[in-house]
Amino acid sequence: xxxxxxxxxxxxxxxxxxxxxxxxxxxxxxxxxxxxxxxxxxxxxxxxxxxxxxxxxxxxxxxxxxxxxxxxxxxxxxxxxxxxxxxxxxxxxxxxxxxxxxxxxxxxxxxxxxxxxxxxxxxxxxxxxxxxxxxxxxxxxxxxxxxxxxxxxxxxxxxxxxxxxxxxxxxxxxxxxxxxxxxxxxxxxxxxxxxxxxxxxxxxxxxxxxxxxxxxxxxxxxxxxxxxxxxxxxxxxxxxxxxxxxxxxxxxxxxxxxxxxxxxxxxxxxxxxxxxxxxxxxxxxxxxxxxxxxxxxxxxxxxxxxxxxxxxxxxxxxxxxxxxxxxxxxxxxxxxxxxxxxxxxxxxxxxxxxxxxxxxxxxxxxxxxxxxxxxxxxxxxxxxxxxxxxxxxxxxxxxxxxxxxxxxxxxxxxxxxxxxxxxxxxxxxxxxxxxxxxxxxxxxxxxxxxxxxxxxxxxxxxxxxxxxxxxxxxxxxxxxxxxxxxxxxxxxxxxxxxxxxxxxxxxxxxxxxxxxxxxxxxxxxxxxxxxxxxxxxxxxxxxx
Ligand code: NAP
Numbered sequence: 001x002x003x004x005x006x007x008x009x010x011x012x013x014x015x016x017x018x019x020x021x022x023x024x025x026x027x028x029x030x031x032x033x034x035x036x037x038x039x040x041x042x043x044x045x046x047x048x049x050x051x052x053x054x055x056x057x058x059x060x061x062x063x064x065x066x067x068x069x070x071x072x073x074x075x076x077x078x079x080x081x082x083x084x085x086x087x088x089x090x091x092x093x094x095x096x097x098x099x100x101x102x103x104x105x106x107x108x109x110x111x112x113x114x115x116x117x118x119x120x121x122x123x124x125x126x127x128x129x130x131x132x133x134x135x136x137x138x139x140x141x142x143x144x145x146x147x148x149x150x151x152x153x154x155x156x157x158x159x160x161x162x163x164x165x166x167x168x169x170x171x172x173x174x175x176x177x178x179x180x181x182x183x184x185x186x187x188x189x190x191x192x193x194x195x196x197x198x199x200x201x202x203x204x205x206x207x208x209x210x211x212x213x214x215x216x217x218x219x220x221x222x223x224x225x226x227x228x229x230x231x232x233x234x235x236x237x238x239x240x241x242x243x244x245x246x247x248x249x250x251x252x253x254x255x256x257x258x259x260x261x262x263x264x265x266x267x268x269x270x271x272x273x274x275x276x277x278x279x280x281x282x283x284x285x286x287x288x289x290x291x292x293x294x295x296x297x298x299x300x301x302x303x304x305x306x307x308x309x310x311x312x313x314x315x316x317x318x319x320x321x322x323x324x325x326x327x328x329x330x331x332x333x334x335x336x337x338x339x340x341x342x343x344x345x346x347x348x349x350x351x352x353x354x355x356x357x358x359x360x361x362x363x364x365x366x367x368x369x370x371x372x373x374x375x376x377x378x379x380x381x382x383x384x385x386x387x388x389x390x391x392x393x394x395x396x397x398x399x400x401x402x403x404x405x406x407x408x409x410x411x412x413x414x415x416x417x418x419x420x421x422x423x424x425x426x427x428x429x430x431x432x433x434x435x436x437x438x439x440x441x442x443x444x445x446x447x448x449x450x451x452x453x454x455x456x457x458x459x460x461x462x463x464x465x466x467x468x469x470x471x472x473x474x475x476x477x478x479x480x481x482x483x484x485x486x487x488x489x490x491x492x493x494x495x496x497x498x499x500x501x502x503x504x505x506x507x508x509x510x511x512x513x514x515x516x517x518x519x520x521x522x523x524x525x526x527x528x529x530x531x532x533x534x535x536x537x538x539x540x541x542x543x544x
Contacts, residue, residue, distance in 0.1 A: 001240070002206035004233055005033040005063065005214050009074075010041040013050045016057075024059045026217045030234035033097070033212060035063040039074035042066050042081070048088050055089065061097035063134065064089060071102050072140050079105060083112050090119040090131060098162065100134040103150060106157070117159040132161035139167040140194070143174055155186050162188045162211055169193035169226075171289070172281060173296045175201040176303070182208035183302055196225040196257070200279055203228055206242040207277075208302060213239075225257070236266050237277055247274075247304045249521060250281035252294070252318075252342075253311035257282065260538045261309050264514055267534035274522045281308065290317040295325075298344055307521045308342040309514065310352075315340055315387055322352040332357055336390045337419075341517045353520065356391035359512035360483070361399065364448065367504045368479055376400030376427045379445055381436065383467045384452035385412040388483050392452050393420050393433055400427035404436040404446075406469050408453070438469035446472070451482045456490035466491045476500035485510045507535065 006026040010019050023034045036058070038051045055062060066082050067073020075082065086099055106113065116133065124130030135154045137144065144150065144167060154163040163185070169175060178191035178201040185191075188211040193201040205213040215230045216223050223229060233239040251261040257280055265278040283293050297305040310318040315338035322329050322339070327350035333339035339352035365375055376399035382389055385407040397403050397420050407413035413435045420433040454460040455467035468474065480496035485506030496503040515526035 002210050003032045003212035004030060004230060004239065005035050005212045006031045006217055006230065007035040007037055007065075007214055009037040009039070010050075010054060012041065012044060013046065016050065016054055020054070020057050020059065022217060026230060027060050029217065029230040030239075031060065031215065031217075031230050033063065034058060034060045035065055035100070035214070036096075037073070038064060038066050038085075039068075042085055043075060043077055048085055051085060051089065052092055052094070055092070055096050056094040058096075063098040063100055064096040065100040067100075068102070068105070071104070072138050079109065083109065083115075087115065087119060090116070090123055095123055095131045097129065098132045098134050100136050100164065103135045103137045103154060106135055107153070113159070120159065120161075133159055134162040134164050134190070135160040136164035136166070136190075138165075141168055142170055143167050143177070147177075151181060160187065162190065164190040166190070166192045166194055168195045169197035169201070172197050172200060172283065172293050174198070175204075176296055176300050179204070179208045179300065179302055182210050185209070194226060196282060199226040199228060200281070202226065203233065203237050203239070203277070203279060204242070204248070204303075206239055207244060207246050207248075209244075236262065237279075238266070238270060242277060243275065244302070245275060245304065247276040247306040247521075248279065248297075249276055249305075249307045249309075250279040251309045251311060252281045252283055252290075252314055254282055254285050254313060256280045256311070259311070260535060261514060263534040263538040264511070264531040265309075265518060267530045268518050268526050269522070271527050271530040272522065272524050274524070276306070276521070283314065285313045287317050287320065290314055291321055291324075294321060294342070298348060298350065306344045306346075307517070309517055310340050310342060312387070318342060318352050322350055325350060327351055330354065332394065336394045338387055338390065340513065341520060343520050353516075354391060355513040355516035355520075356388060356509070357395040359509045359516060360392045360450075360481075361395040362512050363504060363508040364396075364450075364479070364481055367481075367502065367508065368448075372399045373427065376429070378402070378447040379404070380448040380450060381406060381446045381472065382450050382452055383407070383469070384454075385409070385416040386452065386454075389416060389452035390419075392450055392483065396450075397421075397423070397431035397433050398425045398427065400425060400429040400431075401448075403431075403433045405433065406436045406438060410435070436469075439471050446478060448479045448481065449474070451480075451484060451490075451492050454484065456482065456492050457484045458486045460484075464491060466495055468492065468495070474499045474501055478502070479504065481509075482506050483509055511535070 068075045137150050154160045174193050181191040190211050202213045215233050216227050251259045269276045319339045330353050333354040339354045341353040343351045379402045380396050382405050405413045417433045417435050423431045425431050451467045453467045455462045455465050479502040481504040482490045482492045483506045484490050493503045511531050518526035
């Protein structure tokens, strides 16, 4: 079983009671090990006595680490002091389960290479398990060039019980190498990537038999980049039930850390007992990054990567990638020029779909209590001409509805209308998509207004503004659909409700597009109540 360790820095003797309480709470959350970081504590007066106290009182089995500044820690003293501390710990009655020493320190200490192994052996014959030695190496900039040589050195060092390698990932692909190190390990191994790109290695450690992973007790949203919380690991990612065969999915975007998709898909997987885990997968915007990373995920022999939700700015990249790799692309994605769903078969075959379009049509029809043919009789104003507008215009015009596009930049609206006007549609009629002129449309002639701009979105260009063009009538005869879903109730939704219009929130579309993805991956209809529950919980967790 892969352990969950919480690292706790102990800055001073006065802080010990509070830090012990934190460890007790972390154990209640699901942590199974505490790493006492005594870098600072050990330097103070009575440092060794204080370290002995915290080990004696530790509510969980513990690792003691006293990391020097040159390896990213806070210990400024010399190595002789640290060695004295470790020797004292190994001779004490209450010993730590593990001590962590940097490989570099170890290789530079021939004397200790004799002393420490015999002390470790004594602990092992004195009590069950005794104390183990972790040899570790860290790089806070990149993958170390001599990574393999370091792993070999630790593998061949008889005193080393556990190998630890950690480095700052430069892309998601770095995680794949940690998985390979774990798969090929000859000893218990901790192989983790740090930073935003490294979260995957921390969450998936049990899938590859990692000895432990580190997690924090900080509230969600307040952690360092890439650091999962103990609760996230145990509850959202079902850390303890992950197996070698667990399928991997994720949301690909840039940025992606605040996506709510991991909440809903993991909750859905748990509710239908699907052996899958769904992660945030940040990939920088350029196609070359997308191609290399997604290709690497699909081709990795142990990952069992089975699909992804794909969001801004990669929807066009997904369509291109699947076409170039000889996968299946559906007609809808080709028409729209973008896809949001990647499906990977068990044998590695790939397919992409666009679920935004059917989700938008279904959300509208259900809220208006009409079918697609009745929708085809409506006049619909689409605000915006970006990616979501393309999916919405494709779906609306296909029903035969008259679609009028309003956009800040005329040429983008004209290009959109040109692409979708006068096409053969499923309704049997030719599609009707034209550009509207704000001010010239001062009529009550729109049955539906759909916002596909990012105006009104939290963190967007104008979070407090309404995207409604000047003079556009909004009253009880109009249905307003805002595709923006963060916040749940946007300025436009509030305005629509205030004027008596029917209002449809973007979350309805978001849940539907996710449900279609879920069914494509699992073969099981999504449990909508799971999705709603997960979203409600994520809303509570969001920092306000
Ligand atoms: P996009 O391709 O970047 O398009 C953005 C659109 O917004 C463009 O038409 C742009 O006009 C317009 N715009 C941006 N800033 C503006 C401003 N200050 N004033 C007026 N117009 C402005 O983005 P997208 O992928 O279509 O996403 C748009 C929105 O859809 C997102 O904010 C997101 O919340 C929402 N969305 C919802 C769902 C769902 O499931 N409900 C799914 C995906 C996205 P120009 O052409 O002039 O630049």
